[in-house]
Amino acid sequence: MPPFPKHSLFRLRPPVPVTAVPCRYVSAGTAASSSSSSATAASRDRSSRKTLVYLLGLAGAMVGASYAAVPLYRRFCQATGYGGTVQRRESVEDKIARHNREGTATSRELVVQFNADVADGMPWKFSPTQREVRVKPGESALAFYTAENRSSAPITGVSTYNVTPMKAAVYFNKIQCFCFEEQRLLPGEQIDMPVFFYIDPEFETDPKMDGINNLILSYTFFKVNDDKAVTSQG
Template identity: 45%
Template sequence: MNTITLQKRNRRTMLWAFAAAAGMLGLGFAAVPLYRLFCQVAGFGGTTQVATEQEADLAAQMANSGGVRDISIRFDANTGMDMPWRFEPVNATDRIAIGQRDMAIYTARNTSTETITGTATFNVEPEQAGRYFNKIQCFCFTEQTLRPGQEVRMPVIYFVDPAMLDDPNMAGVQQITLSYTFHRAKQPS
């Protein structure tokens, strides 16, 4: 094999290796948003669904036509270690009719001497209930900024989709837990 042919093969191998490395790097950056999208669509990992007012009305109609069943909802509140807020639900549990819209209220109080912006992450347990737990309005959709000592009430408007009654994976589920954790929002660099 002559030197020119060997150089061409080495160059081609180097280009393929570089392309593979660049592709893997791109997939690494895309993995988190793609996984988040998958979880939102499938309700995987306790990710709740976001619903419109019209979808809530349709769910209520479905529930009313099929006989009403109720379910217990437990509300959980946590803060990250770097978050000096007192954060809690006004009521720890509620019993609701499946398909009917309801509202839960959480309170947050900034116990520090500085203004802090926080963002809430959430999940639902058991995990398979995530695809049926629909939020119409939620404080988790936007950052929350509290001045020192400020306390706010934050509503969550939600419903549980009556389709859960037809899912064998939901058989025996008597309670759904909606859990939030507030973290400091990342400061722009």
């Protein structure tokens, strides 16, 4: 048999070396666990971002609300009589005149106590000058609060108030009050602010007021942005 030609397709080639590759076994459970962990981490990241956005939005809303709360609260009190604000349909003077004409007389004694607070970031000392006064329904009384600016800069403040128990507030009428009025104090300045109030004699005849002999008048001062104060005064 003749030898194979050199260009034959059947030329023998040296064998290709085979390199052994280690085999790593990954169970289905391990793969699923890894996938689940990744999904859980991604879910936590999304939840954290949503929570952060919510908190930032809430903080912004609270800052804005702090400036809007006082006038809104004032209008609410005027419309409903809440906190002892006299509704527009009858002034305190009209009430007093009406009860004087009717000769309304009372004998029950009430104790009115006083409380003072300042909001966060308000560098004032604010306190009532007396702890309590005793008054009968149908009588008026005068009390004082003292405010002092303990900062090194002028501060403008405005106060809100409330009367507790809430159901008795409708009978607590303020004739003169510093609430809702801007008070500007220079560094170290101190002022006394009067509260002249009147307890409606109908308090004594209202069965809902049975057992209520103590009222608390509370004020809270808030810091007012100076730019807003200048704008409102102009």
